[in-house]
Amino acid sequence: MLGIRTRLETTKLDSAKLDSMKGIKNKDNIIEGALFHGYSKRKLYCLSETYGQLAQLYRQIPEEATVCDDRKDMLYQRQMHEAKEVFANHLDEISGAFADVADTVVHVSMPVEHKRKAIVQYLRKQGIIVRELIFLENSSADVGTMDGRCPNRISLSARTVGRQTISADVLGRLLSVFFGRKLVLSGESATVIGKCYDTFLYEDEPRYQILSAISRAVKENEKISGDNFSMEEYNQSQMILMIADGMGSGRQACRDSQAVIEFMERFLEAGFCKEKAFSMVNNAIASQNACCNLTTLDVCAVNLLTGEAELIKAGAAPSFIKHGGYVDEVSADTLPLGSMDALSPIVQTIHLADTDMLVMVSDGVSDAFENEGQIREVIARNRTVNPKELSDCILQHAINSQGGRIRDDMTVLVCTVKRRQYLPYKSYKL
Secondary structure (H helix, E strand, O other), X not given: OHHHHHHHHOOOOOHHHHHHOOOEEOOOOOEEEEOOOHHHHHHHHHHHHHHHHHHHHHHXXXXXXXXXXXXXXXXXXXXXXXXXXXXXXXHHHHHHHHHHHHOOEEEEEOOOHHHHHHHHXXXXXXXXXXXXXXEEXXXXXXXHHOOOOOOOEEEEEEXXXXXXXXXXXXXXXXXXXXXXXXXXXOOOOOOEEOOOOEEEEEEEOOOEEEEEXXXXXXOOXXXXXXXXXXXXXXXXXXXXXEEEEEOOOHHHHHHHHHHHHHHHHHHHHOOOOHHHHHHHHHHHHHHOOOOOOOEEEEEEEEEOOOOEEEXXXXXXXXXXXXXXXXXXXXXXXXOOEXXXXXXXXXXXXXXXXOOOEEEEEOHHHHOOOOOHHHHHHHHHHXXXXXXXXXXXXXXXXXXHOOOOOOOOOEEEEEEEEEEOOOOOOOOOOO
């Protein structure tokens, strides 16, 4: 899946490609059409159907008719049946992912002729020859954004005049001046403009940036924490934060929570949406509950374009949103991963603004306080916008609330949302 997603990001959409899309042109001269046609689309649908049929085959495998008197044999047969169902569910998820890729819709438009000529002439004066300039509009179906909104993009093919090379960031700054808005190079784009034509992809810079910090404490008499965490930007417009808390403490709890974090990271990187990744990880944990403990999972996906944050919890402690001196609580009465074969994720959406702070904690922190009101008071009283200062403050209060004891692993993850301040760009006059 990762290879498919990467190719989607860097697909060259030239004029011939636009003509073959057979899309519908609206009043704004934007063409909406499928990215894949012919053999490529049929191949993806074939893969989707194959995985779907495999899932059906696993579900249709007949159960053994033998009567088991031994309790161990009965338990073994039950575990085998549950494992088949879990594997079939995974195949269904993969089947759906291939179908989603096959049905990818793109919205593209060509610049009007006088504007295209102006851009070409403007860049040629800077030593860059441009062709195949295309605008890619917002599309929630864009596979590369993992269920989030994508920025407006500009795709172009470019080379330098002569044999010198120019950084693609320089071209980004020139385009920013021309269009009067901040454009940055996509992570999957070529990075250097040379003597041969290459494809470059630029997108609007995210409106927000995240400053994050972590504070941790290991349970007394233990050498390793049973909590694990992750803070990753999976593309330039989305950041995902996670805390996993393994049941108990020590090495086994650490292995369990680490496995959950690593599987979530792999599924997300492969292009699965967070809800599907959540379900697949839960199914995997449920099928191994004989050798793995239950694990709580707290996920927050922040859209850096809009400031919207989506939270999913599986038995996790409440999270807190600090708006100045006021604190909101986000909680969900859910079960840990692995407690049920089918655990439906509940997504809660909040909006973050400039200087808002997001606080995520593990159970060891929330349980240290007598109630959520105390931790909310600690967060509200603290006037800092420095995430490290707030995370250290919360952790210290949690330890003090237990008389200086650390009775469970503690993890505090704090993020401060900052709106980017732009210097005004002087738009190129057409």
